[in-house]
Amino acid sequence: MKKIITILLFCITSHYTFAQNQIEMATGLRSSGKIYVVVLVLLTIFVVLGVFLFMLDKRIKKLEK
The missing domain is CATH 1.20.5 (Single alpha-helices involved in coiled-coils or other helix-helix interfaces)
Structure with a gap:
């Protein structure tokens, strides 16, 4: 159970960090x-x-x- 919680927390924090760095390709795909x-x-x-x-x-x- 601890492993699952750790993995979920890691995924959430890495997603938050990744979302802050605006990637040009993703911005272009999102706008179109x-x-x-x-x-x-x-x-x-x-x-x-x-x-x-x-x-x-x-x-x-x-x-x-």
Whole structure:
């Protein structure tokens, strides 16, 4: 549990530090509205990967039985 809290705190603080440094590419993507496309594509990839891993886990458990 302590490891999870530590990782979450690290992610939050690093995100805050990263957000303060304005990156020109991100500013350009944000101003043109393309950042939402990038976020949507990344979210889709992570969701598909999560579903794939979940289904793979179910198949492996079935084979173990």
